[in-house]
Amino acid sequence: MTFLIGIVGKPSAGKSTFLNAACLTNAKVSELPFTTIEPNKGVAYVKTNCVCKDFNLKDNPKNSYCLEGNRFIPVNVLDVAGLVPDAHKGKGLGNRFLNDLVKADILLHIVDISGSLDKSGKRIKSGENDPIEDVVFLENEINLWFKQILEREDWSKFIKSHARERKKFIEELHKRLSGIKINKKQIILALRNSNLEDKNPSLWSDDDLLSFSIKLREISKPILIMANKIDKEIGMENYTTLKNKIEGEVIPCSALAEYFLRKYQQEKKIEYLPGSNDFKITNENSLNHNELEMLKNIREKILAIFNETGVQNALNFAVFNILKQICVYPISDINKFSDNNDNILPDAFLVKQGTLLRNFIRDKIHTDLADHFIFGIDARTKKRLGENYELKHNDVIKIVTAK
Ligand SMILES: Nc1nc2c(ncn2[C@@H]2O[C@H](COP(=O)(O)OP(=O)(O)O)[C@@H](O)[C@H]2O)c(=O)[nH]1
Ligand SMILES: [Mg+2]
Structure with a gap:
């Protein structure tokens, strides 16, 4: 599963x-609101220190790629x-577009920090819009969208008929929410966080439902x-x-700067490793005066101050800090660090912190292998690892099976 x-x-x-x-x-970019109607899709990469450096190996990745000792995982x-205020009621392009988000594991909220757009995206004087208002309205829209999903198809009848037995209630809720990628654990946690664990659902007020929706949204998206x-x-x-007004992380970003760096790097005008704090101009003749000036500004006003443009940082923060993933490298040959086809360190998998070896094999490697699992071997220490071994970041593991 890819995030x-x-x-x-x-x-x-x-x-x-x-x-x-x-x-x-x-994807089409423009000053005009609602340029994007159909959702645009792409593949980005989170970046982590590749273990190839630890072992002094030249790797040939299959499910990811490695650049200068950095592993990039899709x-x-x-x-x-x-989204505009009242999107959940169908305002702007409304609900249909919220529904595009059902499969998301996490949301990145792109805020115009220069405050030069009103709530519908129209240009106004710089600083006239307070970014905190955008943060509040957008979160509110997503929360209310969650509430709406819960409420549709006769919520009051639903809670009456499933109020009796807690386990059954959670199962039925799970079914009701099956479209939006939420598991039972998350439902149980949301009930707890909204203090509704012990309250009979048939007695839930509208505020109870809202607070449950909010907690569920915070946990699942x-x-x-x-x-x-x-x-x-x-x-x-x-x-x-x-940053001072908000509890969580706020990531400074210039998407436009990253866009130019990546584009020039692709056109071989500069050398730039995504997420790094500098670049090298390799072909000065291919860049005109304005482009060189812009690059200078990116270097001095963004990279030198923030250490990067913020795009890579955002992807990494989302996956490693918020979704709490670590990176694990399974191999079959403990001496060559390779798979059966001599690919060295072929795969880097993202798994949740706290995952046990047994569950890693079941979910990521092969259900088949899980049945024949005997033990694992840590490639660094050559020690045996049992099925209850808790995986660590950058583990390289051989899986020994009876098959
Ligand atoms: N200065 C600056 N402009 C940006 C940045 N990111 C986007 N823009 C500009 O903002 C406008 C709207 O961008 P777009 O990506 O189409 O916005 P969307 O409607 O949210 O998809 C375009 O003119 C972009 O060039 C940035 O980091 N810095
Ligand atoms: Mg757009």
Whole structure:
């Protein structure tokens, strides 16, 4: 399973630019609100230190790629139409576009930190819109959309008929929410976090349902806030203010800067490793005066201050910090660090922190193998690992089976 990262935000905040920068896609970008109608899809990569360096190996990855000792692992990205206040009621391009997000594991909220767009994405004077308002309205829309999904198809009848038995209630809720990628554990946790664990569902008030929807949304589709257009005049100032007002992480970002760096790197005009704090101009003659000036600005006003453009940081933060993933490398030959076809360190898998070896084999490797699993071997220590071994980040593991 590959993660799906949903890009959300109001019109013209820079969602398609972010997608294009992260995935080198060609989604249409424009100043006009609602340029994006059908969702745009792309593949981006999270970046982590590859273990090839630890073993001094030249690897040949299959499910990922390795550049200068960095392993890049694919994640799917979806850029949906801009959301406006009351989108959950069908305003703007409304519900249909919220529904594009049902399969997302996490949402990146692209906020125009320069405050130069009103809520519908129209240009206004820089600084006139307070970015915190965007954060609040968008979260609210997604929460209310969740509530609506719960409520549709006669909620009051539903709670009456399934109020008796808790286990049954959770099962039925799970069925009701099956479209939006939510598991039973998340439902149980949301009930607990909204203090509704012991309350008979038939007695739930509208506020109870709302608070359950909010908790469920926070657990199943967490939102990471991106202060985009940080390169603009008032960006830095607004970013500092927003960061102080918000509990969670706010990632400073210039999607446009990343887009140009990635594009020039693809055209071999510069050398640039995504997520790094500098680049090298390799073909100065291919860049005109304005382009060189822009690159200079990117270097001095973005990379030197923030250490990167924010695009790679966002993807990494989403997957490693919020979704709490670690990276594990299964191999079959413990001496060559290869699979059966001599591919060295072929696969890097993302797994949740705390995953046991047995579950890793069941979910990621092969259900077949899980039945014949005997033990694992840690490639670093050559020690045996039992089925209850808890995986660590950058483990390289041989799986020994009876098959
Ligand atoms: N200065 C600046 N402009 C940006 C940035 N990201 C996007 N834009 C511009 O904002 C406008 C809207 O971008 P777009 O990606 O189409 O927004 P969307 O409607 O959210 O998909 C375009 O003119 C982009 O060039 C950024 O990081 N910095
Ligand atoms: Mg767009």
